[in-house]
Amino acid sequence: MDVLWMIPLLLLMIIPLLMCTSSTFVFYFKKFFYVAWMMVLALIAIPLCILKSGGRDIENMRIIRFMVRHVKYLLGLRFEVSGWEHLQTEGPYVVISNHQSSLDVLGLMEILPDRCTTIAKKELVYAGTVGLICWLGGIVFINRKKTSDAKSVMADAAKTMLDDQIRLWVFPEGTRNQNGDLLPFKKGAFHLAVQAQVPIIPVVFSSYSNFYLRKEKQFKSGVIRLKILPKIETKGMTSDDVSSLSDKSFDLMRAAFLDISDSITRSNGPVRH
Numbered sequence: 001m002d003v004l005w006m007i008p009l010l011l012l013m014i015i016p017l018l019m020c021t022s023s024t025f026v027f028y029f030k031k032f033f034y035v036a037w038m039m040v041l042a043l044i045a046i047p048l049c050i051l052k053s054g055g056r057d058i059e060n061m062r063i064i065r066f067m068v069r070h071v072k073y074l075l076g077l078r079f080e081v082s083g084w085e086h087l088q089t090e091g092p093y094v095v096i097s098n099h100q101s102s103l104d105v106l107g108l109m110e111i112l113p114d115r116c117t118t119i120a121k122k123e124l125v126y127a128g129t130v131g132l133i134c135w136l137g138g139i140v141f142i143n144r145k146k147t148s149d150a151k152s153v154m155a156d157a158a159k160t161m162l163d164d165q166i167r168l169w170v171f172p173e174g175t176r177n178q179n180g181d182l183l184p185f186k187k188g189a190f191h192l193a194v195q196a197q198v199p200i201i202p203v204v205f206s207s208y209s210n211f212y213l214r215k216e217k218q219f220k221s222g223v224i225r226l227k228i229l230p231k232i233e234t235k236g237m238t239s240d241d242v243s244s245l246s247d248k249s250f251d252l253m254r255a256a257f258l259d260i261s262d263s264i265t266r267s268n269g270p271v272r273h
């Protein structure tokens with residue numbers, strides 16, 4: 001019995017010691033903590049969402065947003081948001097942003113407009129309590145391996161956006177990417193906006209490479225710049241305009257990404273690769 005009491009005490013002493021001495025330990029500890037804590041938060045949020053809305057409902061995103069807001073402090077991250085005024089747009093729209101890591105959820109929750117949910121890969125629904133909370137928050141799940149299925153889900157989503165006055169957040173790169181640049185955009189987000197005839201609001205997250213380096217196993221404290229760009233109208237556009245709309249959005253976002261990432265790198269010293 002005495003020995004069992006010692007275990008938490010020992011952990012309480014060893015963890016801070018390792019946190020001070022090993023950056024690799026900090027990396028794994030923060031990653032584990034992030035996933036575990038999100039799982040716990042989701043577990044708490046599930047009954048709250050069910051009590052409030054009775055099931056799957058976009059209004060649950062308010063509860064989820066509120067519950068995730070503090071997580072940045074626990075990981076030593078800070079957000080600097082610019083362009084708030086561009087989100088002051090009435091009615092439905094499509095938000096598009098670059099996608100570096102599951103940490104993007106923190107930035108998303110930092111600026112998530114009301115009545116806005118996201119499009120995500122269907123595998124996420126199996127992620128335990130996080131999967132269930134995503135479902136309760138009205139997240140639209142797509143099968144990336146079956147383009148025809150994904151297209152029809154997104155066509156339904158375009159209709160729902162207008163019927164229910166909702167906004168959708170899409171990651172047009174289609175996967176996570178931390179190569180220091182943007183991946184070429186997939187077309188789904190742009191078809192969605194054109195089909196619904198709603199504006200696109202591009203959002204850019206600065207590079208995480210000044211605090212989060214997967215290969216080097218570093219996860220330091222850091223600043224993430226979030227830049228909300230002016231909306232791009234799609235009224236009157238048809239599917240013929242999708243490629244040029246995608247190219248235009250890509251060029252604008254890439255320029256903003258390099259600009260805000262570069263200014264962070266300059267103020268924090270060079271990026272280590």
Ligand SMILES: CCCCCCCCCCCCCCCCC(=O)SCCNC(=O)CCNC(=O)[C@H](O)C(C)(C)COP(=O)(O)OP(=O)(O)OC[C@H]1O[C@@H](n2cnc3c(N)ncnc32)[C@H](O)[C@@H]1OP(=O)(O)O
Nearest residue numbers: 041042045067120121147150151154174186187188189191
């Ligand atoms: C309280 C605690 C809480 C704790 C946790 C809280 C979590 C809270 C929630 C936060 C959730 C965050 C979730 C993040 C998850 C992010 C992801 O999962 S990213 C991955 C999934 N998302 C995407 O993939 C979206 C982007 N992808 C696309 O848009 C793709 O286009 C596609 C629809 C999947 C199709 O893929 P693919 O075939 O590879 O792509 P294309 O080359 O673009 O298209 C081929 C072809 O088809 C045409 N086309 C595409 N879409 C459409 C369409 N909707 N309608 C008509 N035609 C379409 C396209 O134009 C191409 O044809 P072309 O002739 O070559 O032009």
Ligand SMILES: CCCCCCCC/C=C\CCCCCCCC(=O)OC[C@@H](O)COP(=O)(O)O
Nearest residue numbers: 035038039101102105126127128130174175176
């Ligand atoms: C019992 C199952 C256990 C599963 C554990 C995983 C659960 C993750 C839990 C907490 C993390 C909180 C944030 C969750 C939302 C982030 C989702 C995300 O970023 O998905 C990746 C996807 O965009 C692209 O994936 P790919 O790189 O293309 O593939």
